[in-house]
Amino acid sequence: MPVRADLVGLKPYGAPHLDVPVQLNVNENAYPLPDVVVDSMRAAVNNHFSGLNRYPDREFTALREHLVTYLNGVNERAGDTVALEPGMIWAANGSNEVLSHIVQAFGGPGRTVLGFTPSYSMHPLITTGTGAEWRHVDRRDDFTLDAETVAAEVARVDPDIVFLCTPNNPTGTSIGLDVIDAAYENCSGIVIVDEAYAEFSRPAASSAMTLLDGRPRLVVSRTMSKAFACAGLRLGYAIAAPELIDTLRLVRLPYHLSEVTQVLACTALEHADVLLGNVDRLIDSRNRMSEHLAEVGFTVHDSDSNFVLFGNISSPARLWQELLDRGVLIRDIGIAGHARVNAGTEDETDAFLRAIDEILAESPDILAERPTSPPSSTAPSSTTSSSAPSGSAPSSSAPTKGTP
Numbered sequence: 403m404p405v406r407a408d409l410v411g412l413k414p415y416g417a418p419h420l421d422v423p424v425q426l427n428v429n430e431n432a433y434p435l436p437d438v439v440v441d442s443m444r445a446a447v448n449n450h451f452s453g454l455n456r457y458p459d460r461e462f463t464a465l466r467e468h469l470v471t472y473l474n475g476v477n478e479r480a481g482d483t484v485a486l487e488p489g490m491i492w493a494a495n496g497s498n499e500v501l502s503h504i505v506q507a508f509g510g511p512g513r514t515v516l517g518f519t520p521s522y523s524m525h526p527l528i529t530t531g532t533g534a535e536w537r538h539v540d541r542r543d544d545f546t547l548d549a550e551t552v553a554a555e556v557a558r559v560d561p562d563i564v565f566l567c568t569p570n571n572p573t574g575t576s577i578g579l580d581v582i583d584a585a586y587e588n589c590s591g592i593v594i595v596d597e598a599y600a601e602f603s604r605p606a607a608s609s610a611m612t613l614l615d616g617r618p619r620l621v622v623s624r625t626m627s628k629a630f631a632c633a634g635l636r637l638g639y640a641i642a643a644p645e646l647i648d649t650l651r652l653v654r655l656p657y658h659l660s661e662v663t664q665v666l667a668c669t670a671l672e673h674a675d676v677l678l679g680n681v682d683r684l685i686d687s688r689n690r691m692s693e694h695l696a697e698v699g700f701t702v703h704d705s706d707s708n709f710v711l712f713g714n715i716s717s718p719a720r721l722w723q724e725l726l727d728r729g730v731l732i733r734d735i736g737i738a739g740h741a742r743v744n745a746g747t748e749d750e751t752d753a754f755l756r757a758i759d760e761i762l763a764e765s766p767d768i769l770a771e772r773p774t775s776p777p778s779s780t781a782p783s784s785t786t787s788s789s790a791p792s793g794s795a796p797s798s799s800a801p802t803k804g805t806p
């Protein structure tokens with residue numbers, strides 16, 4: 403195949419898609435859409451069938467307005483005031499496409515893109531797809547990032563684009579606004595803040611949107627695939643200065659957002675409160691998973707998202723298979739000694755934790771290092787924080803260079 407030389411040997415994105423009862427592997431929202439939303443969506447789409455002979459609104463005007471209304475609420479709940487207007491909003495088929503538009507416009511051959519790994523595996527793939535060079539800096543052993551390190555690395559690499567992900571996939575780690583500012587101040591390129599999981603940060607943390615004023619090279623990317631429970635709809639969006647948003651028109655395909663997508667996304671946004679109604683339940687499930695995993699001897703990383711990264715696993719591949727044999731699908735994300743599981747419904751969470759207990763009873767050596775004292779029967783305090791039980795491996799099995 404006469405494929406581009408720079409694509410030879412690259413692996414496509416490939417979370418296994420298996421039909422098992424408990425699917426906790428791709429960070430979706432575990433709850434189906436409530437009937438009231440489904441009914442509204444059906445009614446809304448009904449009115450648009452006969453008009454499908456026409457191309458959709460290329461500028462997705464109504465959707466932009468709906469997104470501004472939703473985001474004003476997000477910022478208000480965090481105690482922030484951000485002056486947003488429709489010209490500051492971009493939307494596309496999932497935030498993957500949003501990110502791809504940004505990297506097409508500002509990356510490309512001869513340009514450099516920097517990320518702090520482990521992070522979302524599509525960031526490098528989107529980068530190399532445009533012919534730009536992917537560079538990465540490893541996060542600290544506990545996967546946190548601080549402003550000084552980011553400032554120094556960004557200044558050293560001097561990239562055309564920096565990716566920051568908060569809360570970060572696959573680690574769940576959040577970064578402060580100071581870290582974002584440090585990246586911005588130390589390069590002349592575009593700073594992308596991927597906030598795909600922002601709605602799971604509680605209490606509501608300030609979004610990077612609060613930094614937009616006076617920072618025309620900053621862009622915040624978000625999605626309706628996670629907290630909004632609309633992964634199948636494919637709707638992601640970005641917020642940035644109008645000049646940056648304007649540039650994205652150069653690389654998008656004409657009419658990239660179908661009429662049906664626009665109508666369904668507007669309807670979903672009109673029901674934002676209902677759709678986001680399960681976020682607290684998912685946070686409870688996440689916390690329950692974190693506490694139990696820590697109690698039985700795994701190391702657990704603090705998470706502000708709808709998934710948990712846990713370590714001290716002797717063989718993530720074996721744990722993945724043992725869980726799959728019990729009907730539970732999680733993600734082996736390629737970080738040595740670690741695996742990621744996303745928060746399920748209450749029942750799915752029970753099933754996962756039951757399977758974990760069963761596996762540990764049969765194969766205690768699934769823990770890389772066993773706790774020196776027997777696991778306590780009482781749950782740790784309510785925090786998701788989860789220091790390693792004494793005697794267990796530090797949470798720092800060095801991340802592999804690749805990005806899961």
Ligand SMILES: Cc1ncc(COP(=O)(O)O)c(C=O)c1O
Nearest residue numbers: 496497498522571598625627638
């Ligand atoms: C950090 C991050 N960003 C972006 C995406 C892409 O999501 P979507 O294209 O469904 O909006 C994902 C999906 O898992 C993600 O984890």
